[in-house]
Amino acid sequence: MKFGAFIQECREELKKVQWPNRQEVMQSTIVVLVTVLFFSAFLFFSDTAFVKLLTGFWNL
Template sequence: MTDTAKKFSFKRYFKETKAELKKVSWPSRKEVLQHTEVVLISIIIIGLALWLVDLAFGKVLSIFLTK
């Protein structure tokens, strides 16, 4: 039998998963907070920009529809 055709084993799966998680470079609390801050600020800025574009298109559309 080839390696890819071996029978699935939960024990082996969790053992290999645990070994892989030990190799992960986890971010510090400070890094997580900084990245979260960047994401939230980006969402707010993009949300405001989309709201302004929607508002502008709404005004232009209402001008065309009232004529």
């Protein structure tokens, strides 16, 4: 297969793609950011509690 034919096929396939509109992109971005913030906070507090637990155990 020649490179030119490959490029042409890629263009044809990209025309078939249903691209998201601005609102869908914004909603998806907000969902991702909220999820990342939630899990970041969860991991932070879990790690802090675990460190305090281990520190207390080591001080026995």
